[in-house]
Amino acid sequence: MLKYSSSKEWFEIIKYKDYLYVIRERLDEIDPRFYTTYTNLYLLIGAHSALLIDTGCGLFPLKSIIEDLILDKILLVINTHSHFDHVCGNHEFDNIMIHRRERRLISKPRDIAFLRDSPKEIIKRYENSGFIIPPTKEIQPVTDNQVLELGGLSVKIIHTPGHSPGSISLLTDKNELFTGDTAHYGMMYLTKAAFPIFLTSIIKLLELCEESNKIEIYPSHEEFAVGKDLLVNLSNGVKNIEHIWDTRKRDDFLEAWLLSDENFKYLIF
Numbered sequence: 001m002l003k004y005s006s007s008k009e010w011f012e013i014i015k016y017k018d019y020l021y022v023i024r025e026r027l028d029e030i031d032p033r034f035y036t037t038y039t040n041l042y043l044l045i046g047a048h049s050a051l052l053i054d055t056g057c058g059l060f061p062l063k064s065i066i067e068d069l070i071l072d073k074i075l076l077v078i079n080t081h082s083h084f085d086h087v088c089g090n091h092e093f094d095n096i097m098i099h100r101r102e103r104r105l106i107s108k109p110r111d112i113a114f115l116r117d118s119p120k121e122i123i124k125r126y127e128n129s130g131f132i133i134p135p136t137k138e139i140q141p142v143t144d145n146q147v148l149e150l151g152g153l154s155v156k157i158i159h160t161p162g163h164s165p166g167s168i169s170l171l172t173d174k175n176e177l178f179t180g181d182t183a184h185y186g187m188m189y190l191t192k193a194a195f196p197i198f199l200t201s202i203i204k205l206l207e208l209c210e211e212s213n214k215i216e217i218y219p220s221h222e223e224f225a226v227g228k229d230l231l232v233n234l235s236n237g238v239k240n241i242e243h244i245w246d247t248r249k250r251d252d253f254l255e256a257w258l259l260s261d262e263n264f265k266y267l268i269f
Helices: 063-070 121-129 192-211 229-239 241-247
Strands: 012-017 018-028 037-045 047-053 073-076 095-099 138-142 148-149 152-160 168-172 177-181 186-190 215-218 249-251 256-262 264-268
Touching: 037 063, 047 063, 047 148, 063 073, 073 192, 095 168, 152 192, 168 192, 177 192, 177 249, 186 192, 186 229, 192 229, 229 264, 241 256
Parallel strands: 047 073, 073 095, 095 138, 177 215, 186 264
Antiparallel strands: 012 018, 018 037, 037 047, 148 152, 152 168, 168 177, 249 256, 256 264
C-alpha cells in the first residue's frame, strides 16, 4: 500500500505568516538519488491577487489546494526556473510566468523517464502519462526588476543566473527573499563553467541583504526562513571548490562530480 494516496496526504501545508504559505513536497520520496529531502513551494496572498512560486513535481494535483487557500483572489503563477521539480504542475494552471531565457523549456512536454528506475514505488503514478508531463497552456515571460502587485504586497523579480540561465529570485516589500535553487542548504547543482555567473548572482543577493538587515531567505529546498549566512557560506564554499576538487567522486546517475564541505554538497556538471 502506498504511503501517499491523495494531494492532502502528499503536500505539507504550513501557514507561516498571515499572507505566506509554505507548501512542501518530499523529493526524496520520489527519488532519493537527487540528495534532496524537501522541495518548497510558496504562496503569497495579497488583497486582490495571490502568487504561487513554482508548481512542484506534478505527482498529485495542486490547483485545488491553492484555490482553497486563496478563495476568490486572482492567481498568478511563476517558475523560479525550468527544472522538473519546479514546473511539472504547470499544466494545471492557465498561465505561467518564467524568465524569458527559459520560456522555451516549459513550452513543450517534459520527459521525466529518468525517474523510471527510482527505488520508490510512488513514481508509478507517472506511468499513466508514460512519464511525459504536459506543457503549460500559456507562458508570460518576465524580466529583471519587474514588479508584481498583489494588493498591499509587491514582489520584485531578480534575475539570478548560475544554477540555470533563467533562474530568478523574488523579493517582497516585506523583506522576504525567495531564492529558488540559487541558494539553499543541502545539495547545490552547479556547472563549473558558470561559477563566475553564479557568484555574481550571490553577490547581488548579498547586496540586497546589506540594504536591509531584516531580509529572511526562503529557498526552494530544505530549510526556509534562514538568514544571509546562507549566502555568505555558499559564496565561500563555491570559491573553495577548487581546493577540494581532488576529493570529488563520480555520480553515474546524475553524470556529475560530487563534493562536500561542512555546509553543502555540490554536484558539478
